[in-house]
Amino acid sequence: MKRYISRISTIEIPVSNLNESIHWYTSLLGLEVTHRDDTTAVLTFDSLGVPGIFLCETKSENRLQFLNTNNDIKHSVIDFYTNDLNGFYNFLIEQGVQVGTYNMITEFDTGGFGFEDPDGNLLGACNAIQRGQE
Structure with missing residues (x-):
């Protein structure tokens, strides 16, 4: 194909x-x-x-997010990549942005968190690099 x-x-x-x-x-x-x-x-x-x-x-009033009915967690549709996850998390908090829980998978040293834009669109930030992105 x-x-x-x-x-x-x-x-x-x-x-x-x-x-x-x-x-x-x-x-x-x-x-x-x-x-x-x-x-x-x-x-x-x-x-x-x-x-x-x-x-x-x-x-x-439709916004970007969905509910994972398997675990009742709201998910973002977009995850932005950052190589300084902790720094970006703290920066957003300092700027008054509504942020979610900081999640890390220590075994793989990857993680992420959700945050909202002014309209309530749920966005995400992570430090995971997918195959083919580098």
Whole structure:
């Protein structure tokens, strides 16, 4: 079978206030704005092969998250990679961001935690590198 898809281009995130969200994503996550109009913006990490973030202002109250009915844990749809998980966790707390429990699997020295953007989209941060990402 021919392979038509080679990577993720953008991740689309619903927001209620585009200006506030642009400020939050650029100042806290280090993204840069590459396009903007009245109701949408494209942000990038400016790294080869890394998907962009497409912010879409909407009145819809649907947010990014799902409940794992096997263990009743809410999951993020997006996990951002950081090589300094503890430092990023503490930085977000200092900035007043709502963060979840810091989870580490000491056997593999990997872990992560959830955090919310201003609209309640559940995001994640982890230090796990998947095969083919390096």
